[in-house]
Amino acid sequence: MKILVTGGAGYIGSVATVELIAAGHEVVVADNLYQGHRAAVHPDAAFVNVDLRDEPAVKQLFVDHTGIDAVMHFASYTLVGESMQNPAKYLRDNTVAGVNLIDAAVHAGVERFIVSSTANLFEEPETMPIEPENKVVPGSPYGESKHILERTLHWYERIYGIKYACLRYFNAAGGTPNRGEDHTPELHLIPVVLQVALGQRDQITLFGGDYPTRDGTCVRDYVHIVDLASAHILALDGIARLGSRKYNLGNGDGFTNLEVVQAARRITGHAIPCTIGERRPGDPAILIASAAKIRAELGWVPRYPTIDDIIGSAWEWHRTHPHGYRS
Numbered sequence: 001m002k003i004l005v006t007g008g009a010g011y012i013g014s015v016a017t018v019e020l021i022a023a024g025h026e027v028v029v030a031d032n033l034y035q036g037h038r039a040a041v042h043p044d045a046a047f048v049n050v051d052l053r054d055e056p057a058v059k060q061l062f063v064d065h066t067g068i069d070a071v072m073h074f075a076s077y078t079l080v081g082e083s084m085q086n087p088a089k090y091l092r093d094n095t096v097a098g099v100n101l102i103d104a105a106v107h108a109g110v111e112r113f114i115v116s117s118t119a120n121l122f123e124e125p126e127t128m129p130i131e132p133e134n135k136v137v138p139g140s141p142y143g144e145s146k147h148i149l150e151r152t153l154h155w156y157e158r159i160y161g162i163k164y165a166c167l168r169y170f171n172a173a174g175g176t177p178n179r180g181e182d183h184t185p186e187l188h189l190i191p192v193v194l195q196v197a198l199g200q201r202d203q204i205t206l207f208g209g210d211y212p213t214r215d216g217t218c219v220r221d222y223v224h225i226v227d228l229a230s231a232h233i234l235a236l237d238g239i240a241r242l243g244s245r246k247y248n249l250g251n252g253d254g255f256t257n258l259e260v261v262q263a264a265r266r267i268t269g270h271a272i273p274c275t276i277g278e279r280r281p282g283d284p285a286i287l288i289a290s291a292a293k294i295r296a297e298l299g300w301v302p303r304y305p306t307i308d309d310i311i312g313s314a315w316e317w318h319r320t321h322p323h324g325y326r327s
């Protein structure tokens with residue numbers, strides 16, 4: 001199939017592009033390089049530098065690249081905290097970009113659409129692990145922007161018949177030998193911990209040590225980016241067979257922040273000094289995904305389920321690319 005991957009110069013989209021090409025698909029990457037890296041784009045993918053907020057440019061993309069069968073939409077502003085400081089950047093820009101893309105795709109005859117969604121849809125989880133059918137209560141303007149795109153797809157299916165999948169990732173993590181996490185600023189726990197091991201930071205401060213968890217630090221569910229890519233590829237066929245779907249993606253096994261630091265110490269051999277700071281407002285104690293639905297319906301099985309697999313692969317990338325794609 002011919003697949004448009006937006007955000008394909010970014011962390012998860014670049015690895016999805018590699019996996020799609022390995023599976024025999026033709027890929028067009030669209031990214032404005034706001035956070036992405038040209039060097040992260042697979043050399044066999046066509047690359048279009050386009051800002052998805054620019055509606056005529058998005059329409060032109062489908063004119064220049066005819067015959068696109070499916071869209072995987074990774075491109076987005078992605079920071080929960082920033083969205084609480086600058087809600088318009090999320091509620092306006094993420095949604096304008098997404099609606100431009102969905103609308104242009106439908107009018108170009110695209111029949112399948114997969115959107116990257118988030119655990120931040122579930123500020124008040126009804127179950128733990130969190131099932132995809134839990135009530136959606138976005139935890140921030142970022143989460144709300146993803147919810148709006150999920151609802152937009154609902155209406156575009158009803159009106160135009162497009163089939164879609166909403167894949168709600170919990171914490172994406174890990175790396176491959178040639179691709180990994182390289183964000184500015186870097187706010188995700190695992191790369192920040194590994195920056196201490198690289199000597200780029202003196203220490204790590206964890207947010208809160210008095211949560212009702214096994215060691216007092218927050219529990220989060222990590223899923224490897226290669227496993228996220230395989231979920232996208234399975235969803236491509238899945239929605240054609242089963243109809244539109246919403247899936248939560250995680251390992252169903254949470255790790256505390258302190259367990260992440262301990263695993264990183266084990267893997268890197270570095271002492272990684274760590275202190276416990278204040279809680280961060282809005283951080284729930286535990287967030288774990290139930291991926292039972294995608295496992296049962298699509299046969300998704302993570303290849304890298306353990307924290308050692310995930311941090312080990314991330315360390316391999318950071319150790320060999322200490323300055324990311326500029327290394």
Ligand SMILES: NC(=O)c1ccc[n+]([C@@H]2O[C@H](COP(=O)([O-])OP(=O)(O)OC[C@H]3O[C@@H](n4cnc5c(N)ncnc54)[C@H](O)[C@@H]3O)[C@@H](O)[C@H]2O)c1
Binds near residue numbers: 006011078116169171
């Ligand atoms: N990383 C995580 O833990 C995580 C968790 C849940 C959901 N997600 C979602 O997964 C997707 C990918 O996340 P990531 O970590 O790879 O982020 P990323 O920032 O590395 O990648 C996003 C890419 O989108 C591009 N982009 C942003 N706005 C654009 C625009 N208007 N036009 C064109 N390109 C634009 C950026 O340049 C970047 O390359 C995002 O939608 C994010 O919200 C990520």
